[in-house]
Amino acid sequence: MTTRRILITGLRLTPLFLTFKEPYHWAGRVDHGSPVVLVEVETDAGITGIGESVASLAAEGTVAALRCVEPLFVGQPIHDVARLTHEARHLGSFNHLPWYADFVLSGVEMALWDAIGKAAGQPVYRLLGGAVRDEVDYFGFVQGDTTDELVAHARELAVAGYGVIYLKVGRGDEADLANTAAVREAIGGRRLRVDPNCAWSVPDAIRMIHALEPFGIDWVEQPTTLLSVTAMRQVREAVHVPIAADQAVLTPADVYDFVRERACDAICLSPHEAGGLLAFKKAAAIAEVAGVPICLHGQSVSGITDAAQHHLGLSTPNLTDGNQIMHQLLVEDLVSSPDLTPRQGKLGLVDGPGLGVELDRDAVARAADRYQKGDFS
Numbered sequence: 001m002t003t004r005r006i007l008i009t010g011l012r013l014t015p016l017f018l019t020f021k022e023p024y025h026w027a028g029r030v031d032h033g034s035p036v037v038l039v040e041v042e043t044d045a046g047i048t049g050i051g052e053s054v055a056s057l058a059a060e061g062t063v064a065a066l067r068c069v070e071p072l073f074v075g076q077p078i079h080d081v082a083r084l085t086h087e088a089r090h091l092g093s094f095n096h097l098p099w100y101a102d103f104v105l106s107g108v109e110m111a112l113w114d115a116i117g118k119a120a121g122q123p124v125y126r127l128l129g130g131a132v133r134d135e136v137d138y139f140g141f142v143q144g145d146t147t148d149e150l151v152a153h154a155r156e157l158a159v160a161g162y163g164v165i166y167l168k169v170g171r172g173d174e175a176d177l178a179n180t181a182a183v184r185e186a187i188g189g190r191r192l193r194v195d196p197n198c199a200w201s202v203p204d205a206i207r208m209i210h211a212l213e214p215f216g217i218d219w220v221e222q223p224t225t226l227l228s229v230t231a232m233r234q235v236r237e238a239v240h241v242p243i244a245a246d247q248a249v250l251t252p253a254d255v256y257d258f259v260r261e262r263a264c265d266a267i268c269l270s271p272h273e274a275g276g277l278l279a280f281k282k283a284a285a286i287a288e289v290a291g292v293p294i295c296l297h298g299q300s301v302s303g304i305t306d307a308a309q310h311h312l313g314l315s316t317p318n319l320t321d322g323n324q325i326m327h328q329l330l331v332e333d334l335v336s337s338p339d340l341t342p343r344q345g346k347l348g349l350v351d352g353p354g355l356g357v358e359l360d361r362d363a364v365a366r367a368a369d370r371y372q373k374g375d376f377s
């Protein structure tokens with residue numbers, strides 16, 4: 001039997017705006033949706049790999065950066081993921097902007113894995129070492145602005161069987177305490193995680209975590225600035241509630257620093273942050289050696305990313321529960337199948353080839369139209 005190399009012929013890039021069902025309230029801001037770029041890797045075998053890059057305010061920036069790296073990929077084999085992403089990450093200023101480079105490039109890397117899986121007729125998790133579990137546990141992500149809205153949704157999520165309920169805080173001390181108390185009462189004994197998204201100084205974090213502790217907090221996520229390992233360690237050493245790192249830990253190198261400094265009890269991580277699925281596996285392995293679990297990190301993305309993360313969740317040994325998933329917040333997802341809705345908080349094997357997702361092309365067209373019209377409300 002001979003194997004033939006499948007070569008990349010081009011990148012199809014489509015800026016999209018994903019609209020949330022309701023305003024998304026979190027520390028210091030309210031979002032109505034999120035720009036992303038649909039990345040489709042075309043090949044000489046007729047296989048198209050699908051991926052998604054997160055985008056900043058202007059998705060054109062991400063598209064332009066991807067056009068700059070496209071010549072590196074065209075004519076190259078889809079299987080050369082490690083070499084191609086290494087070369088792309090060191091092109092031009094990317095070398096000095098690793099976080100931005102990873103955000104831009106991860107959509108291409110994701111699409112390469114989709115293409116590789118489709119070529120092999122195998123789901124991506126089997127290419128990443130195989131499943132170490134047959135289902136991944138996801139969080140119940142509480143949405144709303146007022147305490148009453150948050151309580152109503154938290155109760156719904158608890159009834160739906162989510163074991164980990166997740167609440168945004170960092171919205172002012174009074175609101176944080178009132179919302180946490182009310183949500184705790186609404187969900188009974190279910191686990192409760194809170195996330196102030198970097199909103200607190202070290203002393204504020206220590207004071208607020210002590211104040212929230214009586215409500216039985218499973219972990220506090222990224223209480224302090226994303227720029228300091230030391231700040232996180234100071235907080236962790238001063239409180240009894242577990243601390244999860246999120247925005248401060250993106251790359252395998254960040255994971256190394258955090259676990260070495262014993263600055264967190266868990267790490268939230270996505271392939272967009274790590275620099276792709278392969279880099280996510282490397283980062284997770286560093287944490288595994290240190291005995292630190294990884295939580296899949298939601299980033300205002302579609303079911304494309306949620307599916308890619310699900311393959312990582314299925315195949316990563318040191319995975320926590322209450323993993324993060326975001327497509328349910330959207331007015332409409334880009335994925336028509338499979339159904340990525342957790343049941344009792346859990347989602348089983350996704351066994352189609354590649355990422356296993358079918359795109360809803362009408363939904364993609366509507367999201368592209370929203371982006372082109374600047375309809376970001």
Ligand SMILES: [Mg+2]
Binds near residue numbers: 197221222246247268
């Ligand atoms: Mg977070």
